[in-house]
Amino acid sequence: MNRVDFLLINPWIYDFSAHDFWLRPYGLLKFAGKLRKEGYTLFFLDLLDPFHPRLPKVPKRKAFGTGHFYKEVIPKPTYFLDVPRKLYRYGLPFEVFKEEVIKLQFSAVMLTCTLTYWYPGLFYLLRFFSEFYPEIPIFIGGIYARLCKDHLQSFIEKHISSPVKIVLEDLDTFVDGLKKKFIPTGNPLAHDYPAFDLQRRLPYVILQTSFGCPFSCPYCASRRLNPLFKQRDPWEVVDEILFWHTRFGVIDFAFYDDALLVNFENHLGIIIESLLQRNLKLRFHTPNALHARFITGDVAHLLKRAGFTTIRLGFERLEERIDNKVTTEEFIEAVQNLKEAGYTSRELGAYVLFGLPDEDFEGVKKSLFFLEGLRVAPFLAEFSPVPGTSLFEISKSTSRYPIEEDPLFHNKSVFPALKKPPWERIQEIKDLARGIRTRLNNL
Numbered sequence: 001m002n003r004v005d006f007l008l009i010n011p012w013i014y015d016f017s018a019h020d021f022w023l024r025p026y027g028l029l030k031f032a033g034k035l036r037k038e039g040y041t042l043f044f045l046d047l048l049d050p051f052h053p054r055l056p057k058v059p060k061r062k063a064f065g066t067g068h069f070y071k072e073v074i075p076k077p078t079y080f081l082d083v084p085r086k087l088y089r090y091g092l093p094f095e096v097f098k099e100e101v102i103k104l105q106f107s108a109v110m111l112t113c114t115l116t117y118w119y120p121g122l123f124y125l126l127r128f129f130s131e132f133y134p135e136i137p138i139f140i141g142g143i144y145a146r147l148c149k150d151h152l153q154s155f156i157e158k159h160i161s162s163p164v165k166i167v168l169e170d171l172d173t174f175v176d177g178l179k180k181k182f183i184p185t186g187n188p189l190a191h192d193y194p195a196f197d198l199q200r201r202l203p204y205v206i207l208q209t210s211f212g213c214p215f216s217c218p219y220c221a222s223r224r225l226n227p228l229f230k231q232r233d234p235w236e237v238v239d240e241i242l243f244w245h246t247r248f249g250v251i252d253f254a255f256y257d258d259a260l261l262v263n264f265e266n267h268l269g270i271i272i273e274s275l276l277q278r279n280l281k282l283r284f285h286t287p288n289a290l291h292a293r294f295i296t297g298d299v300a301h302l303l304k305r306a307g308f309t310t311i312r313l314g315f316e317r318l319e320e321r322i323d324n325k326v327t328t329e330e331f332i333e334a335v336q337n338l339k340e341a342g343y344t345s346r347e348l349g350a351y352v353l354f355g356l357p358d359e360d361f362e363g364v365k366k367s368l369f370f371l372e373g374l375r376v377a378p379f380l381a382e383f384s385p386v387p388g389t390s391l392f393e394i395s396k397s398t399s400r401y402p403i404e405e406d407p408l409f410h411n412k413s414v415f416p417a418l419k420k421p422p423w424e425r426i427q428e429i430k431d432l433a434r435g436i437r438t439r440l441n442n443l
């Protein structure tokens with residue numbers, strides 16, 4: 001029996017689709033890093049672990065550490081019967097989860113849940129620990145807990161007998177509180193970097209160099225989760241990158257920043273220049289999208305020289321914009337700068353918002369063709385209403401679901417903001433985006 005202070009679990013995902021496009025429970029691993037620095041011993045059980053030896057089928061891996069998760073089809077609830085897709089549970093089979101937990105002794109369980117509509121995985125775990133480990137305290141953090149606290153609280157009150165705390169304070173305050181109740185049984189680590197090394201393998205590391213975003217788009221959770229935009233000391237970020245590269249040989253790094261390029265000269269510029277001086281062979285990826293308006297010629301050249309390999313730009317749409325983060329002219333100029341710096345269509349992609357209330361399908365098509373004209377691969381970002389945003393309020397009246405009652409109805413794949421999604425047209429647009437990507441890839 002392996003005895004640890006805390007058991008940390010990344011839950012299953014119940015969804016129509018989920019990919020390991022640099023998808024890690026960053027907050028939970030960051031928390032784990034802080035706990036290790038205090039001397040706590042941990043077991044990280046990643047229920048999405050694509051490398052677990054007991055998976056019935058090995059999920060495919062792709063470039064730069066990305067890949068698939070193991071998945072099993074599950075029955076669709078009646079309210080999703082109109083959605084022409086299969087529903088899956090992504091992650092380890094239940095028996096494997098139980099085998100893992102039985103081997104352990106722990107003083108508390110720490111759980112997380114990222115997207116609001118992924119809570120079924122968390123709820124399964126809550127029921128499990130409440131039934132089989134009723135004395136063990138449970139701590140729950142993550143975006144779902146922060147955005148939908150009342151929904152979570154109501155489930156706990158009705159179904160869970162364990163002592164449960166929803167963690168809303170910042171991590172340092174929370175760890176200070178824990179220290180009053182739990183005595184660490186291990187040796188403190190010298191650093192508090194997110195505990196990526198607790199994973200079975202380390203194909204990539206996530207970086208977050210800033211919190212929040214100076215913009216305020218009506219569909220985005222950034223401002224709600226981080227009301228103030230803050231950047232970390234760039235030299236600390238350099239040390240963190242060097243730590244993972246020299247100690248663990250990590251080459252691929254993905255940024256979770258919402259506004260990576262803001263204040264470039266005093267922030268990312270310093271990080272890049274410092275890494276370039278060391279002549280390392282690293283690759284960087286920006287799945288969260290970069291602000292095109294900050295990509296000047298100099299910025300584009302630096303990104304290219306530093307090894308930024310996957311560039312995603314926030315485009316959203318060509319006409320009738322509902323945000324002000326970029327104009328069409330700024331976007332065109334950014335793409336020109338990136339091309340001049342040596343980027344090809346294979347490396348450049350842009351997100352197009354799809355599925356907004358009263359969606360203009362022709363407008364989406366125009367946006368896709370516009371990107372094809374610029375030779376930038378289009379990726380559809382299906383709209384999910386985020387509680388606390390103005391588009392959530394609008395979606396309440398355009399949705400066919402009571403989205404304010406159950407976060408399951410925020411699922412982007414069900415096109416929750418539409419009264420009656422025209423599935424054939426939706427598929428046509430998805431095929432169009434895929435076809436354009438294939439054409440651009442073959443250039």
Ligand code: SF4
Nearest residue numbers: 213215216217220258
């Ligand atoms: S610019 Fe991006 S991160 Fe910032 S508020 Fe808008 S969508 Fe969110």
